Amino acid sequence: MNKKAGYAAIFGKPNAGKSTLINSLLNFHLSVVNKKVQTTRNKILGVLTEDNYQIIFIDTPGTLDPKYELQKFMLTEIRTSLEEADVIIHIMDVLNIDYEDLKKTEEKFSDVLAGKKRIAVLNKIDLIDKAKLLPVMEKLSAGFRYDDIVPVSALDNENVDMLKELIVKDLPESEFFYDRDTLTDKSEKFFVGEIIREKILHFYHEEIPYSVLVNINEFKERSERLVYINADIVLERETQKIIVIGKKGESLKRLGEKARFEIEKFLGKKVYLELFVKVRKDWRNNRNFIRENYNQ
Ligand SMILES: Nc1nc2c(ncn2[C@@H]2O[C@H](COP(=O)(O)OP(=O)(O)OP(=O)(O)O)[C@@H](O)[C@H]2O)c(=O)[nH]1
Ligand SMILES: [Mg+2]
Numbered sequence: 001m002n003k004k005a006g007y008a009a010i011f012g013k014p015n016a017g018k019s020t021l022i023n024s025l026l027n028f029h030l031s032v033v034n035k036k037v038q039t040t041r042n043k044i045l046g047v048l049t050e051d052n053y054q055i056i057f058i059d060t061p062g063t064l065d066p067k068y069e070l071q072k073f074m075l076t077e078i079r080t081s082l083e084e085a086d087v088i089i090h091i092m093d094v095l096n097i098d099y100e101d102l103k104k105t106e107e108k109f110s111d112v113l114a115g116k117k118r119i120a121v122l123n124k125i126d127l128i129d130k131a132k133l134l135p136v137m138e139k140l141s142a143g144f145r146y147d148d149i150v151p152v153s154a155l156d157n158e159n160v161d162m163l164k165e166l167i168v169k170d171l172p173e174s175e176f177f178y179d180r181d182t183l184t185d186k187s188e189k190f191f192v193g194e195i196i197r198e199k200i201l202h203f204y205h206e207e208i209p210y211s212v213l214v215n216i217n218e219f220k221e222r223s224e225r226l227v228y229i230n231a232d233i234v235l236e237r238e239t240q241k242i243i244v245i246g247k248k249g250e251s252l253k254r255l256g257e258k259a260r261f262e263i264e265k266f267l268g269k270k271v272y273l274e275l276f277v278k279v280r281k282d283w284r285n286n287r288n289f290i291r292e293n294y295n296q
Pocket of ligand 1: 123
Protein backbone atom coordinates (compact mmCIF):
# COMPACT_ATOMS: atom_id res chain seq x y z
CA MET A 1 0.00 0.00 0.00
CA ASN A 2 1.19 3.50 -0.77
CA LYS A 3 2.21 5.80 2.01
CA LYS A 4 0.18 8.83 3.02
CA ALA A 5 1.45 11.89 4.87
CA GLY A 6 0.29 15.40 5.61
CA TYR A 7 -0.38 18.20 8.03
CA ALA A 8 -3.49 18.60 10.21
CA ALA A 9 -3.92 21.94 11.99
CA ILE A 10 -6.01 22.10 15.13
CA PHE A 11 -7.80 25.39 15.17
CA GLY A 12 -10.41 27.04 17.42
CA LYS A 13 -11.26 29.47 20.17
CA PRO A 14 -9.26 29.73 23.41
CA ASN A 15 -10.07 26.89 25.79
CA ALA A 16 -11.92 24.76 23.21
CA GLY A 17 -9.55 21.90 24.03
CA LYS A 18 -7.06 22.08 21.13
CA SER A 19 -4.06 21.09 23.20
CA THR A 20 -5.99 18.38 25.04
CA LEU A 21 -7.03 16.94 21.67
CA ILE A 22 -3.53 16.93 20.24
CA ASN A 23 -2.22 15.19 23.35
CA SER A 24 -4.97 12.62 23.03
CA LEU A 25 -4.37 12.06 19.30
CA LEU A 26 -0.65 11.56 19.92
CA ASN A 27 -1.10 9.70 23.15
CA PHE A 28 1.56 11.73 24.95
CA HIS A 29 1.78 15.08 26.67
CA LEU A 30 3.03 17.41 23.95
CA SER A 31 1.25 20.63 24.72
CA VAL A 32 0.36 22.57 27.85
CA VAL A 33 -3.28 22.28 28.90
CA ASN A 34 -4.87 24.68 31.32
CA LYS A 35 -8.31 25.90 32.27
CA LYS A 36 -7.20 29.49 31.75
CA VAL A 37 -7.55 30.87 28.22
CA GLN A 38 -4.59 31.65 25.94
CA THR A 39 -2.43 28.86 27.23
CA THR A 40 -0.84 28.00 23.89
CA ARG A 41 1.26 30.79 22.42
CA ASN A 42 2.98 29.32 19.40
CA LYS A 43 2.46 26.52 16.93
CA ILE A 44 3.79 23.18 18.03
CA LEU A 45 4.12 20.16 15.80
CA GLY A 46 3.36 16.67 17.02
CA VAL A 47 4.18 13.81 14.68
CA LEU A 48 2.17 10.58 14.60
CA THR A 49 3.70 7.79 12.51
CA GLU A 50 2.00 4.47 11.82
CA ASP A 51 3.01 1.75 9.33
CA ASN A 52 1.62 3.48 6.27
CA TYR A 53 0.76 7.00 7.27
CA GLN A 54 2.21 10.01 9.04
CA ILE A 55 0.08 12.84 10.37
CA ILE A 56 1.81 15.98 11.50
CA PHE A 57 -0.55 17.68 13.90
CA ILE A 58 -0.17 21.39 14.55
CA ASP A 59 -1.38 22.80 17.86
CA THR A 60 -2.19 26.50 17.53
CA PRO A 61 -3.06 29.37 19.88
CA GLY A 62 -6.77 30.18 20.33
CA THR A 63 -8.33 32.61 17.86
CA LEU A 64 -9.04 36.07 19.23
CA ASP A 65 -8.95 39.71 18.21
CA PRO A 66 -5.38 40.73 18.94
CA LYS A 67 -4.87 43.53 21.42
CA TYR A 68 -1.24 43.01 22.32
CA GLU A 69 1.80 42.46 20.15
CA LEU A 70 1.99 38.97 21.68
CA GLN A 71 -1.51 38.23 20.41
CA LYS A 72 -0.59 39.54 16.97
CA PHE A 73 2.28 37.08 16.96
CA MET A 74 -0.16 34.33 18.05
CA LEU A 75 -2.45 35.21 15.15
CA THR A 76 0.43 34.92 12.70
CA GLU A 77 1.16 31.48 14.13
CA ILE A 78 -2.47 30.48 13.48
CA ARG A 79 -2.41 31.76 9.90
CA THR A 80 0.83 30.02 8.96
CA SER A 81 -0.44 26.79 10.55
CA LEU A 82 -3.60 26.92 8.46
CA GLU A 83 -1.61 27.65 5.34
CA GLU A 84 0.59 24.62 5.90
CA ALA A 85 -2.30 22.27 6.65
CA ASP A 86 -3.86 19.67 4.37
CA VAL A 87 -6.66 19.10 6.86
CA ILE A 88 -8.14 21.66 9.23
CA ILE A 89 -9.67 20.46 12.44
CA HIS A 90 -11.93 23.16 13.74
CA ILE A 91 -12.57 22.31 17.35
CA MET A 92 -15.31 23.88 19.44
CA ASP A 93 -16.60 23.52 22.94
CA VAL A 94 -20.00 21.93 22.38
CA LEU A 95 -21.47 23.83 25.34
CA ASN A 96 -20.31 27.13 24.03
CA ILE A 97 -20.86 27.53 20.30
CA ASP A 98 -21.42 31.04 19.05
CA TYR A 99 -22.66 30.66 15.47
CA GLU A 100 -22.24 34.36 14.68
CA ASP A 101 -18.66 34.24 15.80
CA LEU A 102 -18.12 31.06 13.79
CA LYS A 103 -19.29 32.85 10.65
CA LYS A 104 -16.95 35.74 11.34
CA THR A 105 -14.03 33.38 11.91
CA GLU A 106 -14.83 31.59 8.67
CA GLU A 107 -14.74 34.92 6.82
CA LYS A 108 -11.62 36.16 8.54
CA PHE A 109 -9.65 33.05 7.60
CA SER A 110 -11.42 32.36 4.29
CA ASP A 111 -8.24 32.80 2.24
CA VAL A 112 -6.34 30.11 4.13
CA LEU A 113 -9.34 27.79 4.61
CA ALA A 114 -10.23 27.69 0.93
CA GLY A 115 -9.90 24.33 -0.77
CA LYS A 116 -8.91 22.43 2.36
CA LYS A 117 -10.62 19.51 3.97
CA ARG A 118 -12.35 20.80 7.08
CA ILE A 119 -13.55 18.73 9.99
CA ALA A 120 -15.68 20.27 12.75
CA VAL A 121 -14.96 18.66 16.09
CA LEU A 122 -17.53 19.11 18.84
CA ASN A 123 -15.50 18.68 21.98
CA LYS A 124 -16.40 18.06 25.64
CA ILE A 125 -19.33 15.77 24.88
CA ASP A 126 -18.73 14.19 28.27
CA LEU A 127 -20.40 17.31 29.66
CA ILE A 128 -23.68 17.18 27.72
CA ASP A 129 -26.70 15.05 27.26
CA LYS A 130 -26.13 13.17 23.98
CA ALA A 131 -29.68 14.00 22.78
CA LYS A 132 -28.61 17.63 22.53
CA LEU A 133 -25.89 16.83 20.02
CA LEU A 134 -28.02 16.20 16.98
CA PRO A 135 -29.51 19.72 16.65
CA VAL A 136 -26.00 21.21 16.97
CA MET A 137 -24.69 18.91 14.25
CA GLU A 138 -27.63 19.78 12.00
CA LYS A 139 -27.11 23.48 12.46
CA LEU A 140 -23.42 23.19 11.63
CA SER A 141 -24.00 21.09 8.56
CA ALA A 142 -26.74 23.42 7.28
CA GLY A 143 -24.92 26.70 7.85
CA PHE A 144 -21.23 25.90 7.37
CA ARG A 145 -18.95 24.12 4.93
CA TYR A 146 -17.51 21.26 6.92
CA ASP A 147 -16.69 17.97 5.24
CA ASP A 148 -17.30 16.05 8.45
CA ILE A 149 -18.64 16.75 11.91
CA VAL A 150 -17.35 14.62 14.77
CA PRO A 151 -18.42 14.77 18.41
CA VAL A 152 -15.55 13.87 20.77
CA SER A 153 -14.32 14.06 24.29
CA ALA A 154 -10.63 14.88 24.08
CA LEU A 155 -10.39 14.45 27.83
CA ASP A 156 -11.91 10.95 27.89
CA ASN A 157 -10.46 9.92 24.55
CA GLU A 158 -13.92 9.30 23.15
CA ASN A 159 -14.22 9.13 19.32
CA VAL A 160 -10.62 10.27 18.95
CA ASP A 161 -9.71 7.18 16.91
CA MET A 162 -12.64 7.83 14.61
CA LEU A 163 -11.38 11.36 14.07
CA LYS A 164 -7.93 9.99 13.25
CA GLU A 165 -9.43 7.69 10.60
CA LEU A 166 -11.24 10.60 8.99
CA ILE A 167 -8.02 12.56 8.80
CA VAL A 168 -6.09 9.68 7.27
CA LYS A 169 -8.80 9.06 4.69
CA ASP A 170 -8.05 12.32 2.93
CA LEU A 171 -4.33 12.62 3.45
CA PRO A 172 -2.38 12.92 0.21
CA GLU A 173 -0.19 10.07 -0.92
CA SER A 174 3.30 11.13 -0.01
CA GLU A 175 6.60 10.07 1.43
CA PHE A 176 6.97 10.76 5.14
CA PHE A 177 8.19 14.22 6.11
CA TYR A 178 9.89 13.15 9.33
CA ASP A 179 11.78 10.08 10.51
CA ARG A 180 9.62 7.41 12.06
CA ASP A 181 10.91 8.17 15.54
CA THR A 182 10.41 11.95 15.43
CA LEU A 183 7.77 13.16 17.85
CA THR A 184 7.96 16.93 17.52
CA ASP A 185 9.74 19.85 15.89
CA LYS A 186 10.54 21.48 19.21
CA SER A 187 13.73 21.03 21.21
CA GLU A 188 14.15 19.68 24.74
CA LYS A 189 14.92 23.26 25.73
CA PHE A 190 11.52 24.44 24.50
CA PHE A 191 9.72 21.77 26.53
CA VAL A 192 11.71 22.58 29.65
CA GLY A 193 10.51 26.19 29.30
CA GLU A 194 6.96 24.95 28.84
CA ILE A 195 7.15 22.77 31.96
CA ILE A 196 8.18 25.81 34.00
CA ARG A 197 5.42 27.91 32.43
CA GLU A 198 2.88 25.14 33.09
CA LYS A 199 3.78 25.19 36.79
CA ILE A 200 3.39 28.98 36.86
CA LEU A 201 -0.04 28.70 35.23
CA HIS A 202 -0.95 26.15 37.86
CA PHE A 203 0.29 28.00 40.94
CA TYR A 204 -0.49 31.65 40.20
CA HIS A 205 -3.66 33.46 39.29
CA GLU A 206 -4.90 36.82 38.05
CA GLU A 207 -2.66 38.34 35.43
CA ILE A 208 0.53 36.40 36.13
CA PRO A 209 -0.18 33.50 33.72
CA TYR A 210 -0.76 35.99 30.90
CA SER A 211 2.25 38.13 31.75
CA VAL A 212 4.86 35.43 32.09
CA LEU A 213 7.50 34.34 29.66
CA VAL A 214 10.11 31.74 30.46
CA ASN A 215 13.49 32.02 28.84
CA ILE A 216 16.06 29.26 29.17
CA ASN A 217 19.49 30.90 29.33
CA GLU A 218 21.59 27.82 29.81
CA PHE A 219 20.96 24.15 29.27
CA LYS A 220 24.17 22.22 29.85
CA GLU A 221 24.89 18.57 30.37
CA ARG A 222 27.30 18.57 33.30
CA SER A 223 27.69 14.83 33.08
CA GLU A 224 25.78 11.89 31.62
CA ARG A 225 23.36 12.04 34.47
CA LEU A 226 23.18 15.73 35.40
CA VAL A 227 21.85 18.72 33.51
CA TYR A 228 22.32 22.31 34.60
CA ILE A 229 19.47 24.63 33.64
CA ASN A 230 19.34 28.35 34.21
CA ALA A 231 16.10 30.12 33.34
CA ASP A 232 14.53 33.56 33.59
CA ILE A 233 10.93 34.01 34.56
CA VAL A 234 10.07 37.30 32.88
CA LEU A 235 7.10 39.32 34.14
CA GLU A 236 5.62 42.67 33.24
CA ARG A 237 5.54 44.45 36.60
CA GLU A 238 7.42 44.65 39.91
CA THR A 239 4.25 43.71 41.82
CA GLN A 240 4.06 40.45 39.87
CA LYS A 241 7.68 39.72 40.68
CA ILE A 242 6.98 40.12 44.40
CA ILE A 243 4.07 37.68 44.15
CA VAL A 244 6.02 35.09 42.21
CA ILE A 245 8.92 35.18 44.67
CA GLY A 246 6.64 35.15 47.72
CA LYS A 247 7.47 35.66 51.38
CA LYS A 248 11.14 34.84 51.99
CA GLY A 249 11.25 33.34 48.52
CA GLU A 250 8.99 30.48 49.49
CA SER A 251 6.70 30.58 46.45
CA LEU A 252 9.61 30.58 44.05
CA LYS A 253 11.21 27.72 45.95
CA ARG A 254 8.06 25.62 45.71
CA LEU A 255 7.76 26.42 42.01
CA GLY A 256 11.39 25.43 41.42
CA GLU A 257 10.96 22.13 43.24
CA LYS A 258 7.85 21.14 41.32
CA ALA A 259 9.34 22.21 37.99
CA ARG A 260 12.61 20.39 38.66
CA PHE A 261 10.75 17.18 39.54
CA GLU A 262 8.82 17.36 36.27
CA ILE A 263 11.90 18.23 34.19
CA GLU A 264 13.80 15.30 35.70
CA LYS A 265 10.99 12.96 34.67
CA PHE A 266 10.98 14.45 31.17
CA LEU A 267 14.76 14.29 30.62
CA GLY A 268 15.33 11.11 32.59
CA LYS A 269 18.26 12.83 34.32
CA LYS A 270 19.05 14.73 37.49
CA VAL A 271 18.56 18.44 37.08
CA TYR A 272 20.13 21.41 38.78
CA LEU A 273 17.64 24.21 38.18
CA GLU A 274 18.26 27.89 38.81
CA LEU A 275 15.37 30.31 38.36
CA PHE A 276 15.64 34.08 38.20
CA VAL A 277 12.66 36.41 38.26
CA LYS A 278 12.96 39.48 36.07
CA VAL A 279 10.75 42.36 35.00
CA ARG A 280 10.55 43.55 31.44
CA LYS A 281 7.93 46.26 31.55
CA ASP A 282 4.91 45.56 29.32
CA TRP A 283 6.84 43.03 27.24
CA ARG A 284 3.62 41.73 25.69
CA ASN A 285 3.56 44.94 23.69
CA ASN A 286 7.21 44.84 22.74
CA ARG A 287 7.48 43.47 19.24
CA ASN A 288 11.25 43.08 19.22
CA PHE A 289 11.30 41.31 22.55
CA ILE A 290 8.63 38.88 21.33
CA ARG A 291 10.56 38.20 18.15
CA GLU A 292 13.75 37.53 20.04
CA ASN A 293 12.07 35.13 22.41
CA TYR A 294 9.59 33.25 20.26
CA ASN A 295 11.36 32.59 17.01
CA GLN A 296 13.39 29.81 18.42
N1 LIG B 1 -14.81 18.07 30.34
C1 LIG B 1 -13.91 18.23 29.37
N2 LIG B 1 -12.95 19.17 29.51
C2 LIG B 1 -12.05 19.31 28.50
C3 LIG B 1 -12.10 18.51 27.33
N3 LIG B 1 -11.09 18.90 26.52
C4 LIG B 1 -10.43 19.90 27.17
N4 LIG B 1 -11.01 20.15 28.36
C5 LIG B 1 -10.59 21.15 29.37
O1 LIG B 1 -10.70 22.45 28.80
C6 LIG B 1 -9.66 23.31 29.29
C7 LIG B 1 -8.88 23.91 28.13
O2 LIG B 1 -8.17 22.90 27.47
P1 LIG B 1 -6.92 23.20 26.52
O3 LIG B 1 -6.60 21.93 25.82
O4 LIG B 1 -5.85 23.90 27.26
O5 LIG B 1 -7.61 24.22 25.51
P2 LIG B 1 -6.95 25.02 24.28
O6 LIG B 1 -7.99 25.09 23.22
O7 LIG B 1 -5.64 24.42 23.91
O8 LIG B 1 -6.76 26.46 24.93
P3 LIG B 1 -5.73 27.67 24.51
O9 LIG B 1 -4.37 27.08 24.31
O10 LIG B 1 -5.80 28.58 25.69
O11 LIG B 1 -6.30 28.29 23.26
C8 LIG B 1 -8.81 22.44 30.21
O12 LIG B 1 -9.24 22.66 31.55
C9 LIG B 1 -9.13 21.02 29.75
O13 LIG B 1 -8.97 20.06 30.76
C10 LIG B 1 -13.14 17.51 27.23
O14 LIG B 1 -13.26 16.75 26.26
N5 LIG B 1 -14.00 17.43 28.28
MG1 LIG C 1 -3.76 25.22 23.85
